[in-house]
Amino acid sequence: MTQFNIEDHPHRRFNPLTNEWILVSPHRAKRPWQGQVEKASVEERPAYDPNCYLCAGNERIGGHKNPDYKGTFVFTNDFSALLTDTPDGGMDEGSLFQAKSESGICKVICFSENHALTVPEMAVEDIRGVVDVWCREFEELGSQELINYVQIFENKGSIMGCSNPHPHGQIWSSSSVPVEPEKESVTQKAYFDKTGRTLLGDYVAAELDKKERLVAENEHFVALVPYWAVWPFEAMIISKRAVQNILQLTDDERTALADIYKQLTVKYDNLFETSFAYSAGLHQAPTDGKDYPEWHLHMHFYPPLLRSATVKKFMVGYEMLATPQRDITAEQAARRLRELSDIHYKHQ
Amino acid sequence: MTQFNIEDHPHRRFNPLTNEWILVSPHRAKRPWQGQVEKASVEERPAYDPNCYLCAGNERIGGHKNPDYKGTFVFTNDFSALLTDTPDGGMDEGSLFQAKSESGICKVICFSENHALTVPEMAVEDIRGVVDVWCREFEELGSQELINYVQIFENKGSIMGCSNPHPHGQIWSSSSVPVEPEKESVTQKAYFDKTGRTLLGDYVAAELDKKERLVAENEHFVALVPYWAVWPFEAMIISKRAVQNILQLTDDERTALADIYKQLTVKYDNLFETSFAYSAGLHQAPTDGKDYPEWHLHMHFYPPLLRSATVKKFMVGYEMLATPQRDITAEQAARRLRELSDIHYKHQ
Ligand SMILES: O=P(O)(O)O[C@H]1O[C@H](CO)[C@@H](O)[C@H](O)[C@H]1O
Ligand SMILES: O=P(O)(O)O[C@H]1O[C@H](CO)[C@@H](O)[C@H](O)[C@H]1O
Numbered sequence: 001m002t003q004f005n006i007e008d009h010p011h012r013r014f015n016p017l018t019n020e021w022i023l024v025s026p027h028r029a030k031r032p033w034q035g036q037v038e039k040a041s042v043e044e045r046p047a048y049d050p051n052c053y054l055c056a057g058n059e060r061i062g063g064h065k066n067p068d069y070k071g072t073f074v075f076t077n078d079f080s081a082l083l084t085d086t087p088d089g090g091m092d093e094g095s096l097f098q099a100k101s102e103s104g105i106c107k108v109i110c111f112s113e114n115h116a117l118t119v120p121e122m123a124v125e126d127i128r129g130v131v132d133v134w135c136r137e138f139e140e141l142g143s144q145e146l147i148n149y150v151q152i153f154e155n156k157g158s159i160m161g162c163s164n165p166h167p168h169g170q171i172w173s174s175s176s177v178p179v180e181p182e183k184e185s186v187t188q189k190a191y192f193d194k195t196g197r198t199l200l201g202d203y204v205a206a207e208l209d210k211k212e213r214l215v216a217e218n219e220h221f222v223a224l225v226p227y228w229a230v231w232p233f234e235a236m237i238i239s240k241r242a243v244q245n246i247l248q249l250t251d252d253e254r255t256a257l258a259d260i261y262k263q264l265t266v267k268y269d270n271l272f273e274t275s276f277a278y279s280a281g282l283h284q285a286p287t288d289g290k291d292y293p294e295w296h297l298h299m300h301f302y303p304p305l306l307r308s309a310t311v312k313k314f315m316v317g318y319e320m321l322a323t324p325q326r327d328i329t330a331e332q333a334a335r336r337l338r339e340l341s342d343i344h345y346k347h348q
Numbered sequence: 349m350t351q352f353n354i355e356d357h358p359h360r361r362f363n364p365l366t367n368e369w370i371l372v373s374p375h376r377a378k379r380p381w382q383g384q385v386e387k388a389s390v391e392e393r394p395a396y397d398p399n400c401y402l403c404a405g406n407e408r409i410g411g412h413k414n415p416d417y418k419g420t421f422v423f424t425n426d427f428s429a430l431l432t433d434t435p436d437g438g439m440d441e442g443s444l445f446q447a448k449s450e451s452g453i454c455k456v457i458c459f460s461e462n463h464a465l466t467v468p469e470m471a472v473e474d475i476r477g478v479v480d481v482w483c484r485e486f487e488e489l490g491s492q493e494l495i496n497y498v499q500i501f502e503n504k505g506s507i508m509g510c511s512n513p514h515p516h517g518q519i520w521s522s523s524s525v526p527v528e529p530e531k532e533s534v535t536q537k538a539y540f541d542k543t544g545r546t547l548l549g550d551y552v553a554a555e556l557d558k559k560e561r562l563v564a565e566n567e568h569f570v571a572l573v574p575y576w577a578v579w580p581f582e583a584m585i586i587s588k589r590a591v592q593n594i595l596q597l598t599d600d601e602r603t604a605l606a607d608i609y610k611q612l613t614v615k616y617d618n619l620f621e622t623s624f625a626y627s628a629g630l631h632q633a634p635t636d637g638k639d640y641p642e643w644h645l646h647m648h649f650y651p652p653l654l655r656s657a658t659v660k661k662f663m664v665g666y667e668m669l670a671t672p673q674r675d676i677t678a679e680q681a682a683r684r685l686r687e688l689s690d691i692h693y694k695h696q
Contacts, residue, residue: 011437012448035506036511096550101357153665281665314503321631
């Protein structure tokens with residue numbers, strides 16, 4: 001009788017951060033694809049686009065004019081999903097109709113004045129500038145009475161709903177802790193209470209030992225495809241030292257975060273020689289003033305491309321109604337990313 | 349001071365079926381859209397396509413030849429994500445590396461021999477044929493020792509990862525209960541244990557009373573936009589009588605399910621006068637032979653379009669990393685759908 005083999009046989013894997021399972025069907029990678037193909041992202045952009053509302057000196061939709069900035073530039077989202085002046089209130093009709101007013105502050109961060117760039121093509125010192133803005137904003141927003149969670153993220157590529165190719169990210173900060181960080185709060189706390197160590201500290205140590213899911217590494221950070229990855233080339237950046245949030249990073253660690261962000265995204269672009277779309281974001285402890293020794297800073301990357309610059313994985317049908325499913329294994333994805341050059345394909 | 353108003357102010361709503369919150373930002377519907385636009389689905393298809401691997405008489409990729417069927421036709425998926433002969437096994441290294449072998453059977457159901465049709469354009473009696481196949485397959489698969497859950501679903505439209513426009517759905521049945529039905533098992537059981545009634549029975553009664561989220565109704569079923577909807581025009585079909593699975597439906601109820609399936613999807617197509625893409629699927633009790641009095645049969649519809657035939661909602665960035673977010677309220681969406689004609693726009 002054949003023995004179960006995780007590289008070949010359908011199986012479920014457990015995500016200890018969300019406390020949920022995912023389905024892996026490795027044999028399914030051989031399936032031909034006859035469905036929708038995306039536009040490949042190969043366009044060359046000018047360093048300045050007079051029609052871009054994020055370029056320096058241009059007017060935005062709301063009528064505001066961007067300053068003549070160099071490097072980063074932060075402003076309050078002209079179409080914020082959360083506002084500061086929402087009246088308290090809600091609806092509470094038994095357990096079936098519950099609503100609660102929600103407040104917050106949404107910001108946009110331009111990563112560079114150069115419209116043509118993306119993170120993998122930026123210099124590490126310029127990405128370090130972005131990390132510094134994250135720190136400043138996290139501190140400023142997080143210290144406000146109103147704000148108990150600060151979600152920093154980046155949507156890259158039009159197939160990830162990004163409506164402007166100018167390199168930028170967003171911050172949505174809110175009075176309540178969002179669903180995903182809340183799940184991770186619960187699981188990390190349970191682990192910490194049991195072991196006295198952070199879940200991701202132990203996880204990083206095990207992965208550094210096993211090596212098979214590593215993608216990149218520097219002195220202070222690891223980039224890897226998590227054992228429980230759902231998206232084909234999903235990755236996580238995890239700090240080697242357990243810190244609750246980016247404000248606890250040393251100067252060296254901030255630079256190392258910029259460095260690993262570049263390393264990972266260069267490999268992403270090299271995979272299909274295209275500007276690789278993803279949603280990425282930091283997960284950190286809530287900013288309600290309490291201490292969260294169980295929280296371990298990390299960054300998730302959810303990229304949709306599967307087989308080429310034009311064929312993505314669809315999280316539909318079975319994924320929405322039942323269990324998220326992937327074809328290639330996390331180990332195969334990590335191996336492919338690991339073996340790619342560290343030098344961006346445009347500069348090779 | 350302004351009073352909190354659920355139609356205007358940002359708020360969270362609670363989904364009692366998944367035990368999770370969602371974020372609603374009604375004021376954000378005014379945001380202009382400059383991002384990716386989809387291809388509108390307006391193509392006219394022939395009733396028979398010699399290149400379609402689902403059309404009657406044609407050869408499939410695996411080399412099998414479809415019979416000369418009329419009505420429905422079911423076969424085992426040539427690229428099944430789950431297989432019957434997977435060896436038992438797994439990985440169990442502490443809480444961080446857990447995997448379990450998974451078995452199952454995946455099938456494809458052609459809804460009609462007519463390549464040009466979709467559910468909203470089919471006659472109710474022909475959709476009833478699809479419901480009968482669901483019942484037969486649910487019974488046959490569910491009675492197998494190996495199978496403890498039967499997930500019936502449909503991906504419609506290329507933007508929902510559907511690789512063939514021929515009207516068809518799928519069944520993925522598995523030895524373990526998938527993540528989403530498992531969440532609903534827990535919440536429905538807790539509600540039933542407390543009240544002696546099904547959660548969705550009480551919910552349907554309340555919505556029939558309030559009326560503001562109703563979309564369509566017949567003697568045995570309701571179609572509505574749930575209070576906690578995430579996708580812009582998300583909907584649920586819920587049986588008025590609490591049944592655990594489709595096998596418990598009477599003959600009349602089976603026809604009523606076909607009827608409401610058509611009613612809802614006709615309204616969907618009429619909304620933007622396009623073939624409206626969605627993933628839809630039935631949620632039912634597990635098939636492990638136990639009794640599940642708390643389980644209440646329903647069908648979810650997750651359609652991505654937001655503003656027009658070409659502008660969809662992206663569940664990215666904040667949604668993936670934090671909390672699912674919607675712009676228009678469930679009430680606004682329901683009102684728009686409710687007010688649309690019951691007659692398909694192509695036949696008006
Ligand atoms: O089985 P299909 O139609 O080839 O594939 C489609 O549905 C599956 C089940 O929802 C998904 O996993 C795939 O990503 C999607 O492309
Ligand atoms: O804020 P943007 O870039 O206009 O919008 C994009 O990101 C948001 C946050 O992830 C999503 O809610 C939107 O669906 C997406 O299109």
